[in-house]
Amino acid sequence: MKETPVDAIPDIGELQVLVYADWPGRSPQDIEDQVIYPLTTGLMGTPRVKVVRSTSAFGFGLVNMIFADGTDFYWARTRVLERLDFARKDVPKDATITLGPDATALGQIFWYTVEGDGYNLAELRSMQDWYVRYQLTAVDGVSEVASVGGYVKQYQIDIDPNKLIAHDVKIHHVIDAVQKSNIDVGAKVFEEGGAEFIVRGIGFIKNVSDIENIVIGEKEGVPIYVKNIATVIIGPEFRRGALDKEGKEVTGGVVLMRYGENPLKVIERIKQKIEELSVGLPEGVKIVPFYDRTGLIQRSINTLKTALIQEIIITIFVILVFLLHFWGSVVISLVLPIGILIAFIFMRQFGVDANIMSLGGIAIAIGVMVDSGCVLVENIYRRLVTRRKELNVEKLPTEERLNTCVEGAQEVGKPVLFALLTTIIGFIPVFVLTGQAGKLFRPLAFTKTFTMAAAAIIALALLPTLCYYFLRGKLKQVEENRTAQVLFKGYNPLIRWSIKHKGIVVLISIGVIIIGLLCGALMKQEFMPPLNEGDLLFMPVLLPGASLTQVMDVMKKQDIIIKNEFPEVEWVVGKLGRAETATDPAPVGMIETIIHLKDKKFWRRGMTREKLIQEIQEKTKMPGVSPIMTQPIRNRIDMLATGIQTPVGIKVFGPDLNKIVEIATQIEKIVGKVDGAVSPYAERTSSRPYFEIEIDREKAARHGIKVGDIQHIIMTAIGGMNLTTTVEGRERYPVRIRYMRELRDTPEALNRVFIPAAGGEYIPLAQIAELKQVPGPAVINSENTLTYARVFINVDQSKVGLVDFVKDAQRAVDSEIKSGDIKLPSGYFISWSGQFESEMESRKKLIPS
Template sequence: MSMYQLAVRRPVAIGMVFLAIIVFGVFSFTRLPVDLFPEIEAPVITVITTYPGVAAQEIERNVTEELEDVLSTIPNLEEIRSESLDNSSIITLELDWGIDMLEASDDVRDAVSRARQQLPDDIDEPIIQKFDAGAIPIMIFAVTAEESYHELETILDDDLVASLNRVPGVGAVNLFGTPVQEIQVQIDPVQFEAYNLDIDRVSDIIGAENVSVPAGRLDIGVSSYNLRTNTEFADEREIGDVVVAYDEGRAVYLHEVASIRTEYEDETSLSRVNRGRGVAVTINKQSDANTVTVANDLHERLPEIQDRLPDDVEVSVLLDTSEFISGAINNLSSVILYAIMFVILVVFVFLHRWRATIIIAVTIPVSLVMGFIYLALTGSTLNIISLSSLAIALGMVVDDAIVVLENVMKRLEAGDDPSGAAVRGAREVFTAVVASTLTVVAVFLPLTFVSGMMGFWFRELGFIVVVTVVTSTLSALMLTPMLASVLMNHKDDQKKRSRAVQFFVSSFSKGFGALENAYGRAVRWSIRRRKTVIAGALGIFAFTLAMIPVIGTEFMPVSDNNQVQLEAELATGRSLEFTEQVIYELEEIITEEVPELRNMSIRAGGTGMGGANPVYQINGNLQLVTLDERDRSVFEIAEVLRERVEKVPEINHLQIEAGGGGAGSPRPIEVNIIGRDFEQTGVIANNLIDSMRTIEGVRDPRRSRGDDRPEFELNLDREKLAGSGLNSASVSNIVRGTMDGLVATQFRRDGHEYDVLVRYRDEDRHSLTSLEQVSVMTPDGRQVRVSDLGHINEVMTPPNIERFNRERFVSVTAGLHDRPLSDAVDDIRDQISQMDIPDDVEIEYGGDIEGQEEGFSGLLLVLVLSLVLVYIVMAGQFESFRDPLVIMFSIPFSFTGVFLALLITGTSLSVIGMLGAVILVGIVVKNAIVLIDYIRLLQGQGMKVFDSIIEAGKMRLRPVLMTTLTTVLAMFPLALALGEGAEMWQPMAISVIGGLSFSTLITLGLIPVMYAIFHRKRIAAE
């Protein structure tokens, strides 16, 4: 017994099965966490090594190169990048996708251990970090204050951080930019020398006196007591009372040679929020938490926290990633709802029966909820990839039901009873339905084999579409016949129609009947003029090839995520006070030019990954109101802002980025210049930047290596050091401690810890003379000045040194506005070809240029594999080699429609657009399969080949047009790209709409002709 016979005979049982699927699907949907993208474990491991007080070139030679030598031998290594900065080395390892990252981390840890003996003894232990998407904050609060500004760290620790940590799903809360108190021990160098002291020794003494350690046990009678030695400092006075030396039997106290006071750390950064001084509070969620739920709970907690804070302390939301996520998810949900409405409308217009429309409509929720079940079973999230996958599948899930129900209705109109019509109608199209579904599977399954980050996205997309389409096929072959046998009676709907509806139905039926007859005549004419039709088809295909160079290409569309990023660099060496004045000017410009501004944060200096940012570098983040609240896009706002900021004379380098939130980069252009010589690669990079500024659409070209900056270099005389019993390391430590200070211990007060910093007084450490006068104690107790051990030179050094696969390089990156990436890259290649590049310098392209090449090559491989699999499926289903070839002729002309649609809409061909072209392979053949299958069915009933072609064309015209319209209209809301995150899928929707529409016209005209050509001998014999 076939599945459709079983469904018709047991309607209640089958109905309950599909009802259970819907219930389980709805239950799964309510439990799905919401996020922007699927959780991705990127195969990236970073090794960070800190070496305080050492310049970038020394870091490269003594740390980075040593580590690279061993790290380059680990298994599954794809590429290795490094950046050597002052005080730190950052090495990034990119491994093969899909490997066990725990095992890879162990391999890296073992390699670092092997290299440890070659590294300097006084470096900090290397830190090994795996890429963690959870390390990216989901929210950032801005806290501003006036009188309470300097107490913010204590206030926020007590009243904000603790409260936020109690919110379910919050993983970590961190403060950035808060003024930090410390206990400063400011040494008088004259007194120090008088008592023959040095900073290392005093720092050790202070640390040794501030302890609380176990001292054993004491048994007294039958009782036993723990002993503890507790000499922790209770206040600053006790620190000053520490004995640091003896002078002729008299104790010398610390307060005699230094002043002890509570101060704030030296200001090396400036943080401003909404034109006031402020700090940032970042919130990270737990890995399994729902981003939107956590953000909503944080918003609810905020008023309660605000009430507990001092009146002048104000907390505001600086960044909330859940807004973009919610906007994107809601937008896609609306897209799906609109698509469902369009699909139902098309079905009703063509079938003009409410019962038939309801039967088709039931297929939609049954299929879609199976996608939710799949997400729940695989532990995935509800994100823009999964929802977009459902939107893509939506137009296809009703195709099979339309084909089945349309044929059932023909059997009803022919006089069959509902049960007989349901069984016979399903049987006649069974082969076509199964074959068309298998072709969709043959296209989407290969997507799951794409490698890299795109592979993770395509994998979820491929599996969800396959699951929903297979479910829709089962529904079409079981639920649709069952419902048709119960609900359908070709006279019932007619009895209840109003005159207006009856007039519409009658007019539509007459009009469509005339269209069928006209189409039949057109097919007859085409078959008799086969050469003319083939020549026209070849001309169209030649036109397709000619369009390819005209359409620009790009990697991925960039989304309007309501943010603009600004980075401005002043002249090297500018002070924080000078930078602050420039920030005031920038704030004025931004306020004037961006009325859509919601929040603004600007920062100079501070610490980043691996080291400190220079105080002459300004970083700004502008958070705008949502897209539906403004008339301008972030890209337009960025252009206007750039025109004003470029005129600020103090800014040497400017970089303004708009948008993000997807795989595409706001700075898609990256040219890597690989060479050992700093000066040589620097000149080439500067020349390239000058050339790129003249290229249309290119914005803010900038090189990755900063300008050389002045540095004082202390050159020690090894002979003099040896004569004094000293070495370079010990003298360097003394100098560093004198200038920057040494943290001797931590002082506890009121539940908070403060560093105790030992260093010279401010007036004794801000000149070259002060540096030269620093005293170093020799092992025999003598004091030797630094000036007696060496000399000081001023040199120019690079602030950072980058390496790629163990070779030095410098990259030039740039943004792009209103121009295809391929066109800009062609111009850049032309400019580089005119430059004099030495033989020992290589030019390579990275960023979106590299991503585009990898994405296109991966999808091209999928396309070829899909074509082969589609042919194999059809050949096996039809038991024929020729008929599948006829069907395959519909595919090339879908690409014509793709290129035409992209050209008309001014859209570049991106990886997502090409994905649409690949998807079309599985969609366009469905119409041809329906047509060819019916031709074969009629021939099996004894009809002649020529007549079967004409008759099948007329009989299958309605389902072909219906399935085409449902898919096209389902994609239409995506193509409009209205709302957050919609830009990402717009090229794919445009590709599918254009390709399917054009291919349908070609299918209806060319496929009958090609079938006649392949069977011309039989036609001639008849």
């Protein structure tokens, strides 16, 4: 029981393997064309793959390979690794391709911040990256620890191109000099005085001065240093994510649990490790958790534990009232604890985790478990009373008592066994469910079957023995039982009346059936009732093109509003962009704010969770920001399983990204009018501002300039490039080269970037290329190589069930398509996605067509 893995809900996410591609500075279009599309086509032949979903964003790409049910997790990873060698042959050499962590959608079990007064974000991030992160990664059961927020320390060489020209130095000379000036070497050994001395050449960069004094060349006997043509400073590396706590920027990390581990045990080990680490942290620095799944797991399990205990107490009381024999009640009640313990043994052997569904299976089996004990014990009890009366003795001889108990058990043994078997057989259809439905309900079916099997074993093997020893003393016939007499007096006239008025009874029965059918037809339909996780996940999404600074400003304002204006909120931490892990593909324009709520006794009178969500969305409304409210676990499951962060979503497939975004925007307006829709939002992924430099090959050729040389200047001087990495003890920091900010941060400055020509002269970039502002993709999503745009829809499930909402929304959209208001060209189609897919899949399995 203690060794059984415990979680809040079953891991109902798809079995997936993530392939992560890192290519810093590249646009989503370049990532898609040169990295993700070749990877996707190369990986699609992997055995047992159900669907290949991919995302191309700024600087990185992600291929999400979803495997068929029943596939072994590590077998799937091995197959992907084998296929990856073949798939990466067409990928650029400087793109880094790695396999994602061996974690699932429920793997993010622990988030924390690293805080300390008197320390800046760069210092805190260094502590996180080089001390905290690796120590937590070493914890048993942890797959990965990803950093988020703060600033990564970087040595920045900001070149003045005018000084390059004055000293007649090319940028590639600077790159070559820096790369060759950061290395320690070994020269084997020499002997002296009978001892060996290991020879080392010390040359690693240690500080800014070392970089400034790197020699690039010489002119007329005078050395040209880096400091002569550039300014060297320590600054923050380019980042795509940030973390905010109640309006103050912080740094932190997220812990991902390895597949198949016990969440409670892993979180306990993480907390123990944090206590150990705290001693070694600088004074004033502390690790502060802000998302911990322990509370949710404990609440879920405690709710069911309480229900189980209450059921056992009520059952014992009812048996005692009806049987009026204390030890008989005890014998029957023993079925419950022993049966539950046997069920846990089976759970351990079959790999079934303890969660709200599996324990729910035990809870609903309690009534049937007791029935078997009641029937068997009551029959033995009756036989003992009758035998005593026949022999006219107060106490039966030992042999006679034993025979009576055996005969009583044999008399009802077969009916009891077959009654339990019919109940077990009733759950067989649940075992054939697949997908999320199977993963959700199979634990319940397993544990109910285990408890029923345990009840059968106990009833047939243990209870007769216990009856032999404990059914003693004053035994009354059932007819003499006062409780039975009272019930009989009430039941006798009722059954007589029913027999005399058969027609009325039949009509009442038919009426009940009709009312039941009507209620069933009107009942809300959903796949899984929403689990109250305790914490909320607020996900405002800004339009593409919003800068990190702008998104950070929005996040800080919203976090301050949520913390200061809602007394129900204990604390709030927001993340924009992505943590440095393959499991987090969020763009900069997406905010994920975890809102931790106080205990309900501290809430305002009359406040409900639904009202609080509505108030938060109202108070945090901002132009150009679309709010999505969900929960942390639900979001991860939906996002990685279907590519949709909300319970319902629509995917518009087609070859032209602009067209599918246009159709998605039209659908957003239509769905917004459907009853139950909350904040529908269509991704505007095709309207991010791009600044393109299109090289005129003929003009470049007249000056003897190669296209590759121009692209190299664009990539290094304008975009910046990490040339090498310093080694400072255990810490590693990049060294970056780039033009000075004021010479590259406006269109006018980019026009004047000089390109060295073959004759030694310098040509402005505007003379050999066209520089223009154009719209382009912010992110490119595809499924089995088909690009799609998404519409996210939250549903007010207090008004309408998910399945009912999807039916209404589908009717509304289909009506607009038929009327011609929405035009789907050839090659374009719409797909509905989300939780309801699992509901429909389970219906197909359970209800014959």
